[in-house]
Amino acid sequence: MVRGREAAFSEAEFAQRxxxxxxxxxxxxxxxxxVTSPENIYWLTGRQTAGYFAFQTLLLPASGAPTLLVRQxxxxxxxxxxxxxxxxxxxxxxxxxxxxxxxxxxxxxxxVAMEMDGWFVSPKxxxxxxxxxxxxxxxxxxxxxxxxxxxxxxxxxxxxRHAARYAEAGLAAGIDACAAGADENAVAAAMLAEAxxxxxxxxxxxxxxxSGPRSGLPHMTWRRRTLEAGDPLFLELAASHxxxxxxxxxxxxxxxxxxxxxxxxxxxxLALERALEAIKPGVSCAEPHLAAQKVIDxxxxxxxxRKRIGxxxxxxxxxxxxxGGILSLFTGIKQEIQxxxxxxxxxxxxxxxxxxxxxxxxxxxxxxxxDILSDLPRQICIK
Numbered sequence: 001m002v003r004g005r006e007a008a009f010s011e012a013e014f015a016q017r018x019x020x021x022x023x024x025x026x027x028x029x030x031x032x033x034x035v036t037s038p039e040n041i042y043w044l045t046g047r048q049t050a051g052y053f054a055f056q057t058l059l060l061p062a063s064g065a066p067t068l069l070v071r072q073x074x075x076x077x078x079x080x081x082x083x084x085x086x087x088x089x090x091x092x093x094x095x096x097x098x099x100x101x102x103x104x105x106x107x108x109x110x111x112v113a114m115e116m117d118g119w120f121v122s123p124k125x126x127x128x129x130x131x132x133x134x135x136x137x138x139x140x141x142x143x144x145x146x147x148x149x150x151x152x153x154x155x156x157x158x159x160x161r162h163a164a165r166y167a168e169a170g171l172a173a174g175i176d177a178c179a180a181g182a183d184e185n186a187v188a189a190a191m192l193a194e195a196x197x198x199x200x201x202x203x204x205x206x207x208x209x210x211s212g213p214r215s216g217l218p219h220m221t222w223r224r225r226t227l228e229a230g231d232p233l234f235l236e237l238a239a240s241h242x243x244x245x246x247x248x249x250x251x252x253x254x255x256x257x258x259x260x261x262x263x264x265x266x267x268x269x270l271a272l273e274r275a276l277e278a279i280k281p282g283v284s285c286a287e288p289h290l291a292a293q294k295v296i297d298x299x300x301x302x303x304x305x306r307k308r309i310g311x312x313x314x315x316x317x318x319x320x321x322x323x324g325g326i327l328s329l330f331t332g333i334k335q336e337i338q339x340x341x342x343x344x345x346x347x348x349x350x351x352x353x354x355x356x357x358x359x360x361x362x363x364x365x366x367x368x369x370x371d372i373l374s375d376l377p378r379q380i381c382i383k
Contacts, residue, residue, distance in 0.1 A: 101132030113141030166239035170195030
């Protein structure tokens, strides 16, 4: 296998990321950080696969070369996708924790930390890893890598712009497929097919397609329901380029929307506009949310919202297409917005069990404001 042949970015790009991360590990007082989240492993090395359900970890030392530990079946793909020199594999049936302990011992790492907040290392496995250490102590290294991903490099922003084009094409195709007599599956198929046709790779979460009363329930997916006259539809999609995602959401109505539905939509769009206007370098991440929340409260729809107005976007692996665990646009978030950050803002209002209305945009923060990545009309699309 040719090292780095399938790498998403240059060796220099990953070297720069690793250097920043190693400085964070050193500043935290650790000898080595065991990186377990697939997003962070990918961000640091380019390692990507559908097989991340199997145990994997990146040993990121405060200084020196990183070591990637993967399942044997994943070795060739890891070599192709990464620029790393040191990739170690364990066989099926072999205890990866024992092999990890051996590597740590041979490299004389005394102060070992691990990401404890990931979804893919169970509490039981974390206890086993700790027990395998000579010191018997494993520190919590959660939160060291995520802040480094907040501001995207030019190469990352380029990937997100590609993903945005795929998402817009997919959502437009989904809207075109909405008609009385069609079903939710046909709409979902159109969204997926066009996004992939335009270039999207695997998506970290399935598109959201729901119609009629089901559209008033959060995070519903297609379920073969036939579309009828008078139905509202909720459509949302995040497409992917080099594992970087961009999302987009719109509302469709089969026939004229109800008066209340239209009033709620007008409020949601105004809230979105105010939030977009509030995003600029130097303000806190709370400001866009507060701007949107004021509109919603003033119109009497507080109970129809009750969520954050937005969240960070970037690298994503299933089960989530966003970076909401890194950064949210929400009350109390004091982090300063900076150029190079990327956010998805879904401004949705719900009459629960009846409909959801709203629209969303993914935006890149610039030196003076934002770059909105879609030109798709935001108003309800009447079919």
